[in-house]
Amino acid sequence: MYLPLGLTGSAVLTVTDADTATAVGSGDVPVLATPRVLALAEAATVDAIRSSLPSELTTVGVRVELAHRLPTPVGAVATATAVLEKVDGRALRFSVTVREGEQLIADGIVERAAVDRSRFLARLEGTR
Structure with a gap:
């Protein structure tokens, strides 16, 4: 499988009450929940390779390293960007950033396997 390095994808989320730490059970404040930040980052990785991955393949998440740096209020727009940095056989490594405008909300690494x-x-x- 060949995927060129530098493939880039994005995902956008307008934060709603359902996306807050209170709603998802990851805290008790009404700001963007870390699990939703992670889901947004992973959506950007999927977007990055969507048109380049052979149709018989998909990817699954295998490892995440994410720093959630700033709170994001309901109504704000969060944009995740993922860049394919490394391909090692079936292993794919992406750098990810999540921003609200110019402010960095979160960043890290997402690894997926084809x-x-x-x-x-x-x-x-x-198994069932």
Whole structure:
């Protein structure tokens, strides 16, 4: 599998009450929850390779290192950007940033693994 380094993707979220730490159970303040920041970052990684990944493959998250640096209020727009930095066989490494305007909300690394979609789903059937 060949994927060129530097592929970039993004994902945007307007923060709602449902995205807050209070709502998702990760805290008790009405600001963007860290789990939602992570989901936004992962969505950007998926977007980065969406058009370049062979159709029989998908990716799954395997490791995350994320620093959530600033609170983000309801109504704010958070934008995640992911850049493919390394490909090692099936392992993909992305640098990610999440911003509200010019302010850095979070940054880190997301690692994903490319898997054959059919085989991956077939393995699930054997576990049920």
